[in-house]
Amino acid sequence: MVERCKELGSKATIVTAAASQIGRMILPLLIMSGITPICTVRKEDQAEMLRAVLGERYGKYVMNTSSPTFNKDMGTVCMKLRPQTCLECVSGDTTGQILEFMGFESTLILYGLLSDKPAGGINTIGFIGKSQTIESFLLNNWLVKKTQMQYLELVLKAEGLYHTVLKT
Numbered sequence: 001m002v003e004r005c006k007e008l009g010s011k012a013t014i015v016t017a018a019a020s021q022i023g024r025m026i027l028p029l030l031i032m033s034g035i036t037p038i039c040t041v042r043k044e045d046q047a048e049m050l051r052a053v054l055g056e057r058y059g060k061y062v063m064n065t066s067s068p069t070f071n072k073d074m075g076t077v078c079m080k081l082r083p084q085t086c087l088e089c090v091s092g093d094t095t096g097q098i099l100e101f102m103g104f105e106s107t108l109i110l111y112g113l114l115s116d117k118p119a120g121g122i123n124t125i126g127f128i129g130k131s132q133t134i135e136s137f138l139l140n141n142w143l144v145k146k147t148q149m150q151y152l153e154l155v156l157k158a159e160g161l162y163h164t165v166l167k168t
Contacts, residue, residue, distance in 0.1 A: 001109055001137050002029045005085045008107055012036040012081035014098055016090045017114055019046035028165045038083055040065050074101050090114045096121025104130045111137040
């Protein structure tokens, strides 16, 4: 998914459920790729944990969706960083809510449904007007499009990260 963000030329990416196991693997990969993560979490203890892990430089971009100032805070950060991509795993109304913060020709990459609800809450006029895109991501579907050499390179790259960034 990080490779796709790079392909789309993203300098900042929104990561929903950033405190999840996959979210915590994605964050250092984004940073290593020169992409600033904008993190969303549901609880303040999750926000505090991520802020500590990400440090001063990136910790200021951790947003608690339960905060009464979430919309204002997220809007301010998104106006500053202009995220072109979002890695979205919650689904439900979160999908539409996050699209509102994204700009023109941005892409939301949907890879999960933690809410157990279909993606929704999309402001259709805004979505069309901003020429936004929603893509799906499933690793198997992405891998099947790779050549044998690309696949081998990916395996070797991932193998080198198993004991650090991809450690569970």
